[in-house]
Amino acid sequence: xxxxxxxxxxxxxxxxxxxxxxxxxxxxxxxxxxxxxxxxxxxxxxxxxxxxxxxxxxxxxxxxxxxxxxxxxxxxxxxxxxxxxxxxxxxxxxxxxxxxxxxxxxxxxxxxxxxxxxxxxxxxxxxxxxxxxxxxxxxxxxxxxxxxxxxxxxxxxxxxxxxxxxxxxxxxxxxxxxxxxxxxxxxxxxxxxxxxxxxxxxx
Ligand SMILES: C[S@@+](CC[C@H](N)C(=O)[O-])C[C@H]1O[C@@H](n2cnc3c(N)ncnc32)[C@H](O)[C@@H]1O
Numbered sequence: 613x614x615x616x617x618x619x620x621x622x623x624x625x626x627x628x629x630x631x632x633x634x635x636x637x638x639x640x641x642x643x644x645x646x647x648x649x650x651x652x653x654x655x656x657x658x659x660x661x662x663x664x665x666x667x668x669x670x671x672x673x674x675x676x677x678x679x680x681x682x683x684x685x686x687x688x689x690x691x692x693x694x695x696x697x698x699x700x701x702x703x704x705x706x707x708x709x710x711x712x713x714x715x716x717x718x719x720x721x722x723x724x725x726x727x728x729x730x731x732x733x734x735x736x737x738x739x740x741x742x743x744x745x746x747x748x749x750x751x752x753x754x755x756x757x758x759x760x761x762x763x764x765x766x767x768x769x770x771x772x773x774x775x776x777x778x779x780x781x782x783x784x785x786x787x788x789x790x791x792x793x794x795x796x797x798x799x800x801x802x803x804x805x806x807x808x809x810x811x812x813x814x815x
Contacts, residue, residue, distance in 0.1 A: 652673060713748065
């Protein structure tokens, strides 16, 4: 997703006082768990999840500043307290986290379909090395995509990396569930496309 720069965004983020984590994490002790969405887009999954579960700390991680600013505006409007945002590239995750995250959500990440681009996929082994250091020892990864080839690639990547698969579906919404749906998930589901879903646990 290529997004145009907007003039208002940089000053808005420079003045943001609560939601944006610059380098040090806020006090996390008050929360039962930390859930992190990598590539949160406009933050709708984080917003609705945080409204539902006030005892969980949600952190949205996103490299596009326009998405970060738009998400923060929504969090402010709703007066949410249990949400923070990091504006950075996933490759820099270790700047912020060391074995404290309970769950990582990877939802509708770019599948990078060309073979030569496999290393860019967020489920490539070099990314899993990073997630190993971010997750607690019993941490989990929740993965969703609309792309079956990316799903197959990712399952093999997680299993080769020593993760156990605890749950999976090749049509997540065929049966009723209480998932908070991301923006992309709603779009694909409304178009009748199946959602591929899997949950992995560190061994
Ligand atoms: C297709 S969108 C999905 C957004 C959201 N998860 C959803 O399901 O609605 C993928 C998002 O990941 C972000 N992204 C891609 N690569 C990233 C990276 N290396 N670090 C941080 N964010 C990244 C993109 O900017 C984009 O907002």
